[in-house]
Amino acid sequence: MPFRRRISAVLAAVMLILVGSTPTTRAAVQPISIAEFSFSPATLTITVGDSVTWTNSDPLAHTVTSATNIWNSGPLNQSGTFQHTFTQPGIFSYFCSIHPTMHGTILVGTQTYLPLVQTR
Ligand SMILES: [Cu+2]
Numbered sequence: 001m002p003f004r005r006r007i008s009a010v011l012a013a014v015m016l017i018l019v020g021s022t023p024t025t026r027a028a029v030q031p032i033s034i035a036e037f038s039f040s041p042a043t044l045t046i047t048v049g050d051s052v053t054w055t056n057s058d059p060l061a062h063t064v065t066s067a068t069n070i071w072n073s074g075p076l077n078q079s080g081t082f083q084h085t086f087t088q089p090g091i092f093s094y095f096c097s098i099h100p101t102m103h104g105t106i107l108v109g110t111q112t113y114l115p116l117v118q119t120r
Helices: 002-021 114-118
Strands: 029-035 038-040 043-047 051-056 081-085 090-095 103-109
Touching: 029 043
Parallel strands: 029 051, 043 103
Antiparallel strands: 029 038, 051 081, 090 103
């Protein structure tokens, strides 16, 4: 029955809003290592408000450069670190500007749809 279906859709939308507004987790700092010419993990899923800290373990410099010019670490020498906080949801690609074959992706989700992103 169409009317009941519409009510269900509205209820589902309200429930999503309630779930999304419940502060069940705090902002976290997530580590990514740069080692042997790769970012590890290469794809990282985080929540809006989380920060990512990259640490270069290689004996030569790398950068963490946003593909859309949102951030750029500049050269990080061995043991150098760079941190960025993600305040908007989205898919953020980055690379090393010294070795452009090095790529990484940060998936920034809200609590509402983060489980969908992680579903295999
Ligand atoms: Cu590099």
